[in-house]
Amino acid sequence: MIDAAGFKLWNSTAMGLYLTCLEPGEMLVEGRGTRVRDSAGRWYLDARSGFWNVTLGYSHPALVEAVKRQVETLPYASLWGYGRPASLAVETAAMLSPHLPGDIDMVKFQSNGAQAVETAALLSRHLHLLGGRPQKNAVVAMWGGFHGFGPGASALTGLPYLHYHAGPLLPEVIHVPGPFAPIGETGTPDLVRVVSDYGPERVSAVVVEPVIGEGGHVLGAEYLRQIADFCREHDIHLIVDEVTTGMGRMGAYTRSEQLGLAPDILTLGKGLTGGYVGMSAVCLSRGLYQQLLDAPVERFFASGSTHDGHPLGLAAATAVIRVLNEEKIFQNVQAQSLTLQTRLEQLAERHESVSAVRGAGLMFAVEFAASGDPWFTNKVRLAMEARGVLVAVLNSVPAIMIIPPLIVSAEEVAEIAHALDGALADLANGWEPAGPPMKGFV
Ligand SMILES: Cc1ncc(COP(=O)(O)O)c(C=O)c1O
Structure with a gap:
């Protein structure tokens, strides 16, 4: 030893x-x-x-070549400031967008999955604030779900050991039971009951993992459809965390697409770059994006980190998308x-x-x-x-x-x-x- x-x-x-x-x-x-x-x-x-x-x-020639070429031509460009992102960022978003479910159209590249989930939750609150609904600030997640580490991601993660050690974490997070026993396709999700009792007018977003990684619990199409309908009815954003299930793991670009689910906000990570470089994405509908564009300039959505949308990650992602499209x-x-x-x-x-x-x-x-x-x-x-x-x-x-x-x-x-x-x-x-x-x- x-x-x-x-x-x-x-x-x-x-x-x-x-x-x-x-x-x-x-x-x-x-x-x-x-x-x-x-x-x-x-x-x-x-x-x-x-x-x-x-x-x-580990040694996929398309990924190795793409990353190698990028490091030789432009190893870094900032997505955050001074108006000069890598042209590859625009190209990668355009390549990814057609493969995203429902109305999801716009892509913001970030650095890791936890950050993407936190951004999604804060973006939801931001949009409700812009819309004059400050009381809508609770974020709902499932017991047993995993969304990463960080003050927001750990708070949303439904594993109590993460809540004990460094609290207080992000406030106004509510956990609801996940479907940890086989659920009938017609059963009403606990989420609907809990949020109805809490007051949907106080809820900003619901975050779900369509297959809960921590134990492989599969959320059924009908179960998720009921949650989506409930969210739509109450002006609650549906955030689908596809950091693990996205980019092919389920045999499709997203589990949402497979189930006909239309999230408002979708997160990707992990397989987005095949693991060759750390990068994630927060993706949203053009409608929600338009709300950001319509906001007064001083209320822009501030979110970003030095290595977000790193060109090496973008290069890896473009290679991943090509491979997913071409290699069956x-x-x-x-x-x-x-x-x-x-x-x-x-x-x-x-x-x-x-x-x-x-x-x-x-x-x-x-x-x-x-x-x-x-x-x-x-x-x-x-x-x-x-x-x-x-x-x-x-x-x-x-x-x-x-x-x-x-x-x-x-x-x-x-x-x-x-x-x-x-x-x-x-x-x-x-x-x-x-x-x-x-x-x-x-
Ligand atoms: C569903 C889900 N969301 C978010 C994360 C966090 O991603 P990262 O480890 O890149 O921060 C994970 C990581 O395992 C995950 O499985």
């Missing part, structure tokens, strides 16, 4: 254990296609796509999604430890029954790692997440399922990781 004192790098874990548990040789040094190599020379199938973002794999990626996601789901469900029947399989597209949760071992889920991850497959582990739900790159092949899906099958059998036979069981957790 590496001596903790030897590290100058720290990460965000509450327990401070992640790096201190790593062995020499475990840091990653190379990625090719769907696989990554550590410095000891071991290759792994990356079934968590980096941090759910490396959607097109969505068809692959749809095909491999079915294969993965079938294999996971078969596996659940064989292993008592699996209590549920949930998800859509290429984003599946495998949840485990209570085992009495607080580190069981992480041990599954470590046992899979020992078999050459990396998966994500959640810290609020006893589940692993399988989120492979969108280019994953049928053989690789079989490899993932086989590793999970073997890992669960290992654990049932008393397998224990060589290092501490919490290693790599969060």
Whole structure:
């Protein structure tokens, strides 16, 4: 084990254990296609796509070439000030816009997903203020949802551990139960009841993740339609957070488009650049954008950060859009999604430890029954790692997440399922990781 004192790098874990548990040789040094190599020379199938973002794999020639070319020609231009954005910013927005759902038309590039969600929430309040509705300032989100870290994003995230440690966060955030039990397509969402009781005239926006990453809960089309209708009726902006579900993960540009959902504001991130450069986007309808244009000049919507819409991110995004359009990626996601789901469900029947399989597209949760071992889920991850497959582990739900790159092949899906099958059998036979069981957790 590496001596903790030897590290100058720290990460965000509450327990401070992640790096201190790593062995020499475990840091990653190379990625090719769907696989990554550590410095000891071991290759792994990356079934968590980096941090759910490396959607097109690690060495995609189109992405590598686009970023390389951009760094040689114009490595930086500001989206914020002095009226000279990169021409590539205009081109990228024009390329993305036709693929956005409903009336969504305008694109503002930012730096990361949390920032995009915060911008969306503040933009909603700003628009209501401009419209003379200052009382409309509450933002509604779901328990169990994840929207990133930050005073606004953590507040909207429905995981209580994020609310405890650094409050007070963004005020006037209301959480409503998400659909954590299978819901009938006709059931009225709790959100409608809670917001009706609270007073819709005091609500600015509702933020939803169409598939909740933290556990793979899929919000049905009818459920979301009822929320959208309720929002429209009460002049509440519907913000759909597609940081994870957008840009192909569901087998389409957006989950909203797949479900016929028309958000007022949509956020993208992660796969927008295939993870090659950090960049996100806040997208809105021309109607809402017009309201910004019509505002008095001193009430402009101030939002931006030095590296927003970074030209390298824009270059990566243009390459991603070209690849999504030209390489039959969505068809692959749809095909491999079915294969993965079938294999996971078969596996659940064989292993008592699996209590549920949930998800859509290429984003599946495998949840485990209570085992009495607080580190069981992480041990599954470590046992899979020992078999050459990396998966994500959640810290609020006893589940692993399988989120492979969108280019994953049928053989690789079989490899993932086989590793999970073997890992669960290992654990049932008393397998224990060589290092501490919490290693790599969060
Ligand atoms: C749905 C959703 N929204 C927002 C975020 C935050 O994105 P970022 O990590 O880029 O800040 C995430 C990250 O996991 C996410 O899954």
